[in-house]
Amino acid sequence: MPRVAAVEPVGTPGEESGPAGVADLIPLVRRIVAARVPDPATADDLVQETLARVLAAAERVEPGMLEPYAIVTARNVVASMWREQDRQRRHQHRVVDLRPPEAPDEDVLAAEDRAAVAEALTRLSDRERETLLAHEVSGQDTRSLAAELGSTAGAVAAQLNRTRARLRVEYLLVSERVEPPTERCRPVLLALSSGDRRRQREVDAARHLLECDVCARLSAPLLGRGRRARDDELRVPVRTDADIVAARQAARELATKLRFSPTDITLIATAVSEVTRNIVRFADSGEVVVAALEEPRCGISIVARDAGPGIPDVERALQDGYSTYQGLGLGLPGARRLMDEFAVVSETGRGTTVTMTKWRGDA
Amino acid sequence: MTRNEDPIVTTAPMDVTRLLDEDDLLPQLVAHLREHRTRLRQEWAARIQQAHLLQAMTAQEMAAETTLVYDNYVEVLETGSVEALQDYARDLSERIIPRGVETHEVVGIVLLLRDVLARSLFEKFQRDLPLLNRVLDAYEPAANRIANTVAVSFVDERERVIRQQQDSIRELSTPVLPVRERLLILPIIGVLDRERARQVTVQLLGGIRKHRAKVVVVDITGVPDVDESVANHLVRTVDASRLMGASVIITGLSPEIAQTLVTIGVDLSKMNTIGDLQGGLEEAERLLGYTVTRSENGAGGP
C-alpha cells in the first residue's frame, strides 16, 4: 500500500524572528541540494552543513538577504563536496590502475610498471597526453585547461575521462605484451574501461568477451574497477557440466531473494538448466546472466549467451522433439513453457543468445 | 530529519501554511467552520440522505461518522497535514467496505461536505466579493486535496480487501479433502484456465505429500465447458500426481464430452475416468484394497 511519506512541518507560524528564519530556509536548501546530489544521505549532510554555515553568518547578513545567502552557500557546499570527490576519484584511479607493488621483487615490478605506463602514454595522441599530464601531474584544473584549449571545463573533464580509459587499456596491453587480435578488441576494451554501459551495448561487448580470449583475460581488471558489487545480478561462466548446476543455483538464489514462490523457483531453475545445457553441449563455452527486474513489476531475467555454431533453424529448435543430443528434445521448447517470456537470437557461426523472463505472481 | 517530498513540486500543505502566514485567511475560515459545526454537520448529513448515499449505515452510525469526518476535515484545513485524515479514512474504509459501501458513495459524501462548507463560506463572505474570492482560493485546493486523500485511501483499502478475498476464494474453491487414509477428493468448481489449473495442481501435489495419498479423486462436475484445453490441464495434473506415486480418478466427465474429447484427439488413455463421484470413490477404495458394499457404506454422495 503506498503510504505518503511523512510531511514535515515547516516552521510553525508566528515564529518569524531569529533562528526560525533559518528554519524556514530548509525546504529551499533541500531543493537546491537534492537537485544536485542524488544520494539522500549525502544530501542530508550537505543540507545540515549549509544550514550550520547560514546560522553562523545569520547575524552578519542583512535582513531579507538570508535567502540569497543560503542559496549561494548551498551551491558552494555542494561544489566543494564535488571537488573532494574528484580528488578521491583521481587517487582511486591511481591506486587501482597503477597498483603499488607489494611482492619482494617490487623494485623490478615497479620499474616494469613505470615502463608500461610510459609506453602506454606514447600510444595516446599528443593532445590527449599533454592534457592528461597537465591535469594529473602539474595539477592544472579543468577550467584553466578549457581556457587554453578553447573548450569548456565539462568537455575537458569528459575528454580526460576518455583519455584515462584509453590509458588503462593501453597500459594493460603493454604490460601483458599482447596485440589485440581483432579490430573489435580496442573499442570493446575501451567501452569496458570507461564503464560506459550504452557504449558497451553498442559494440556488443558481452558477446565479444565470449569470442575473444585475449579480451576476456584483459577485461577482468577493467570490469572489477570501480564497479560496485551488484547483488541483483549474477554471472556464471559456463564451460562444463558442473556449470549447469552452478547456473541453476544462481537462478535459484536470486529468485529466492526476490520472493518467488517455491514452485516458480523450481520452474525457473529447471528452465535455466535446459538453456545452460545447450551451451555446454553445442558451444563449448558461454555465460548465463541472472538479473532482477523491477519494471514493469518484479521479475527475473535470464540471459544465456554462447559463441557457438549457432542454431540454423530457430523455429524448428523451438518445436518439441527436435534434439540433437541425448535429451528428450525438450530443451528450448520445454524451457519456453516454464517461463513467461522467451526469445532466441541465433546467428550461424557467431552464437546464440536465449533471453527469458519470469514475472513474480502477486498472489 | 525526514526528507521532504519532490523538490520541484511545492506541496499543498506548504501552500496552506504559506497562506496562513500571509493573510490569516484559513484561521478565519477554520474558526467559522468550528463555530457552526453542529449546523453544518447536520446540513451535510441531510444532503447525504437526500442523495441516498451510505444507506448501509444506521442513523447513529451516520451521526458518529459524519462528526468524525467533519472534525478531521477541519483539522486538515487548519494544519495542512493529511496524515491523520489518511489514517482515519483507512480505518473508516476498513469498517464500511465489508458492508458494501461503494467508491462513488465515499467520494460523493466528501464532495457533498466540500459543497456544504463552500456554500456556508459563500454566505458569510458574499458581501465582500474580493475577500470571498480569496477565501475560496484558499479553501478549494485544500478541499480538493482532502477529497483526493479520502478517495485514494478508500480505493487502496478496497483493493487490499478484494485481493484478500480473491486469495481466500481461490483457497476455498480448490479444497483438497482427505476422505480417509491415503485418499483425497478434489472437487474443482468453476473455470479451469491455465493459471487456475496450476494452482489446483500445486495444491494437490502438496496435499498428496501431506496426507501420503495413494489415490486422488478429482471431481470436475462443477467445471463448465470441459474442452480440449481443460482436458490437457487435467492430463498434466494426472501426470504430476502420478510422479508422486498417486493415482488419479477423474469423475464428473460425461460420456458425451469424453467422446468429443477423444474425437478431437485428446489422449484420455492416461486418465482413469468414472462417471460419478460415488463410482469414483468405490474405484478408489478398490485401488486402495478396501472392499466396499454400496448400500452400507455411506461414503460421499455430494
Next chain:
Amino acid sequence: MTAVPRLFSILRQGPYLIASVHTALDDSQLVRFQEDLVHRIGADRARGVVIDVAALDVLDSFGSRTLRDVAEMARLRGAVTVIVGIQPDVAFAMVELGMDTGSVLTALDLEEGLVELDRCVAAPPVVPT
C-alpha cells in the same frame, strides 16, 4: 570416492537395491550414477530397484531421460525400478516442461517404493511400456 562426501549410494536390501542420490548431480555425475547402478543390478542379480531422488531440486530433461534409461536397462536385466521422493514442485516442473512420464513406476517415498516393489515382483509386473 571415499574422502569426499558421496554423491550417491547403492545399498543392497534382500533382493532389492536401494539407490539414493544425496545431492544435486550434474550430467556427468548422473551418467556415472546410471552406469554404477546398472552394473550393480547385474552383479547383484537384483529383482527390484528403488531410486530415491528426494535430494534433487530439479529434474530436467536430461535427468528424467537418465532415470527413464536406468529403468529400461534394469527391466532388460530383469529388475523392476521404482522412482521415489520426487518433490511436489519438481513433479510440477517436470510436467510443465512436457516430460512424458508414462512408463516409469513411482511412489511417494522409500517405504512406499518397497511396498510397490513387493507388489510388482510378487505378481509379475503390470508395467506399462
